[in-house]
Amino acid sequence: MLTSISPLSIVKHRAGFGQTIRPIAGAIVASPVLGNYDPDPDYFFHWFRDSAVVIDALRLLYAERRIGDEALRHLRDFTRFSLAVNGLDGRTVAAVQDRKARVAPELLQYLREDDDLSGAYADAVVAETRVNPDGTLDALRWARPQHDGPPLRALALLRWVAGGHLDAALQAEVAPLIRFDIGFTLRHWREPSYDIWEEELGHHYYTLRVAGAALAEGAAWLEGLGDSAQAQRCREESQAVRQLLDGYWADERGEGEGDHDAARGYYRSRVLADGQPSPKALDIAVILSAIHSLGTEPAHGPADPRMQATLARLDALFDAAYPINHGRAAGRGAAMGRYAGDVYCSGGAYYFSTLGAAEFCFRAAAMAGHTSGKTGSDARHSAQWIERGDAYLATVRAYTPASGDLSEQFDQHSGAQTSAKQLAWSHAAFISCVSARRIAAAACQAPR
Template identity: 80%
Template sequence: MTFSVASQQDPAFESWLETQLGHSTRGMLSSVSPVSIVKHRPGFGQTVRPIAGAIVASPVLGGYDPDPDYFFHWFRDSAVVIDALRLLYVDRRVGDEALQHLRDFTRFSLDLSRLDGRAMAAVPDRRARVIPEFLQYLREDLDLASAYGDAVAAETRVNPDGTLDVARWSRPQHDGPPLRALALLRWVDGGHLDAALLAEVTALIRFDIDFTLRYWREPSFDIWEEESGHHYYTLRVSAAALAEGAAWLQGVGDTAQAQRCWEESRAVLRLLDDFWVNEHDDRSDDRDATRGYYRSRELADGSPSPKALDIAVILSAIHSLGTEVRHCPADPRMQATLARLDALFDAIYPINHARAAGRGPAMGRYAADVYYSGGAYYFSTLGAAEFCFRVAALGGDAPRWLERGDAYLATVRAYTPASGDLSEQFDRRSGAQTSAKQLAWSHAAFISCVSARRIAATACQASQR
């Protein structure tokens, strides 16, 4: 693949992209249906044996020793992975086993609706199985007993054996069902599913759309599972799921539900308009959309948050896509938000200071991040790159956006070992990998980023003919 801009004519860079794509394909698939891995949680008296269809956030076992325990099926992460699997299938990098993974994932997800925390909370010796020092982390009976019906889909995560998580955690979280609906709708749109699989996928899509209709107005925890409120990311993917769901429902003849989804999607987007932080003075007419950013959250208690400027806003744009003209990569306000994040991480991360020519800033989550190294995230930096490629594909100054996206990718390349392993973070000072190893989301982000780059390159070449 060649381009007219200089940064995209480096054979070594193109070779690395291809090699890393192979690494990330294998790395991500190691988290899908990891049935050969057994996870022991002696503190909780648990042994977890995954079943087909589960997708763990990381297949590398940890217990905060020092790596975190990410051997869970997160609703959000698994949706990102199943969408990246579609890209690999369409690109013929994964064969028909992808369809089996999708079938297993769909059945696993549908079966979760049968979980009932009331039965688990009623087990007489539940607390006796937990060692004393772990009781502080054990979920309270009342909270566990509330996990049934719709509430299961708001659980944030479950065990990969299809059982409820018994640890205290940030709940509810409402981004999982709309993300899953978007991923499944894209699978359906590709026309790859046989009748039996389509029927199962359809049932799950309807569940997720109905969930989103019922709960998008309710406060939940943010993408990072830290603060309760109304969050740009969750609202944006909800709007996308409702809009895409409306088009699909119209196509299958469910006109009434389609209209309801369309109206609710418009309502979400109107609410998101108010998330713009205007940094003009009061005399401004705000025609300059470059002097502010979309804030990431409105907290449930109304208090200000130091996490208002957050990469989650950019991730929402690439996870949603669709035909919107605002709250998407083409939105000048969204581009202004990326520029503010660029400046933020350029200033606070030592690895960004005096960085080599042709490299973009390593990107994190938000300014006050202290989780593990509080450093750069692979999926944040790759998300910024994909955002640029999405802008390039829409026209305009495509070569400049392509070059900017490649600059982020060059930074990822600089902090990726020859093995192709991608953890969750790389340290803000040393660049060393930290937090969970072989993070499925990191690999999925690389896969979707390279796919977006290919689309952008095709659009750029077409415009130059």
């Protein structure tokens, strides 16, 4: 993962687009391994979402003393890079006369039109999904806008602050970025955007969940700074998000079935902008939202029975769909993907999906361990959650090479690594999963 942070020694040539990308300090690329859809995709971009997940995992490494003060330098560079990017203006880029002349004719179809690029300024910049790691706007056509990046980044930075890891000088640098991200979330959370996979425009459970969490956590932070008016607004909007999320439950109880069957359903991942149903309604993104948001309330978190029911539905889906899950060894959980019918790259299992399922189980175990009466049945319940998480981890271990490198996917037939190599998000997911395992073991007094 660390090789993706400030990868200054790597130069990316997009010859067909007349681009040479030299990263600057603070950029976090999704993958440090250069690809050009040959077959590996080109992931040499600073994604707002991915970079927030990585900077949060860096915090865990620092808190657990697995990395030293270089983590603080990375955080400072990341903050400065992010604030600088906020000031980009696509209107100046679109005005360059020979912009299209430098692009190979067969690639012009992938280049953004001037009017699209001209709209990338002010708040719209951080809704761009991604930028180049040299701090310039992405000139390629992509799914925009995307609104999960700012709240995720706010959550990551707020955790750095809450952990007491930052001196006054670094807190002063981080604070304007947190304020910006909270302000963006307040202004835009009600608007449609593209989903976490950058495929469908609409309103998405994941985006709403992290927005609500950022507003709730941001309210407490703002209150501590004496900004009571903004804190109150954040609390009110966070509650509005929560009410919307309740409506994403798809109740599949049959006629005449009672409340004891309430778990027979799942949280839908999206409501499309055109109002049409989506085949991606059952999506691992819902589970990822629970571990990326992490709050103290049980609703919409790992302790929520409805969220647990959603995981069970996803487990059954991928258990049946992926050949590598059939006849698997004892003690292994299902390799998890994104949604039914996924065709991206190998359309296979994802490391961060399977690790996310494991972390969800560990978080559920920890919450049960903290709140239970420590009876025999309570202890068994917590231990069962840890066992389920360990089963998912065993599957990840089985498909991880000796090098420890984690790509984006592993093939649903062979288990071979596919898609982007050394995906930073995959490694970050492993870090947060193992950290959650330690917390669960301590809370439940289970063996490590």
